[in-house]
């Protein structure tokens with residue numbers, strides 16, 4: 001999708017609902033290239049860790065802070081991503097990359113995520129402005145109800161930050177508030193196909209169920225922040241470094257490949273912060 005630009009209606013939907021889905025955000029060849037690189041990527045595998053859900057099922061993920069010239073980062077740094085995020089975030093300082101993660105929800109074993117707001121995690125990093133933070137999920141494989149696609153509560157970002165407590169190795173939002181939200185707001189299953197993108201606000205309530213299907217559910221989630229939204233308790237430093245934007249064609253035309261150790265990975269055993 002060359003020269004992509006969000007429409008005023010899409011921007012309005014994001015503010016009303018807390019999310020937008022952009023179909024075919026990536027071309028088929030782009031998502032195929034990402035899939036081929038991701039499934040053979042030794043660095044990705046080396047830095048992957050498991051996160052237990054409440055029932056002990058494991059979700060595998062690899063998280064890095066520093067975008068480089070690997071295939072995932074060329075997408076994260078692409079004009080269409082950074083420009084879209086810049087149109088959705090509050091504020092006017094530079095768009096920065098906080099972190100990206102490759103979610104590897106494997107058949108039969110891939111675990112669930114409890115209802116949470118991402119800002120439920122990031123609040124403890126002492127970011128002050130949730131409207132200046134958001135995530136973009138890119139489907140690398142199909143995501144549907146059977147393999148544990150993301151679920152969201154439409155409009156729940158307007159509630160503001162909800163209290164979070166520990167839930168297994170994850171952080172979960174107060175069930176009482178989730179139940180109240182579900183009384184009046186729509187529960188949406190985000191069923192998407194490879195190349196589709198979901199842009200969502202840091203306070204949008206979301207969850208996913210375990211992957212009980214025969215198929216993997218892989219996705220790339222990149223998190224963005226405004227340069228002025230300084231985290232006072234976040235050691236990586238990445239979230240206030242302006243992104244060096246690359247053209248949309250870079251993913252297909254540049255000589256690119258796997259992640260590098262220089263991407264600065266989160267190692268679960270060394271670091272308590274999971275996001």
Ligand SMILES: O=C(O)CCC(=O)C(=O)O
Nearest residue numbers: 103113118150206207208
């Ligand atoms: O990929 C999923 O199933 C859920 C991921 C998620 O909720 C998150 O990373 O905040």
